Amino acid sequence: MSRIKVNLTLDADVVAEARNLGLNMSRLAEAAIVDAAKVARNRRWQAENGAALDAYAQEVAGEGAPMPRLRRI
Numbered sequence: 001m002s003r004i005k006v007n008l009t010l011d012a013d014v015v016a017e018a019r020n021l022g023l024n025m026s027r028l029a030e031a032a033i034v035d036a037a038k039v040a041r042n043r044r045w046q047a048e049n050g051a052a053l054d055a056y057a058q059e060v061a062g063e064g065a066p067m068p069r070l071r072r073i
Contacts, residue, residue, distance in 0.1 A: 008029060018025050046053075060066075 010025070015025070018028070
């Protein structure tokens with residue numbers, strides 16, 4: 001994965017504490033962005049597919065699971 005430089009504006013006290021603790025702010029910011037992107041992708045997927053999931057859940061509730069004889073749970 002290639003890396004690029006970006007500028008971030010952070011609270012001065014947060015930066016001072018991170019530096020005092022020897023924290024790598026770039027890696028921490030990157031990890032936080034990765035986590036936030038994952039949450040956002042999941043929310044988008046749920047919003048886009050929620051109706052289909054609800055319809056399937058209603059179908060299973062009304063008719064039972066498909067091919068129950070093949071299920072081992």
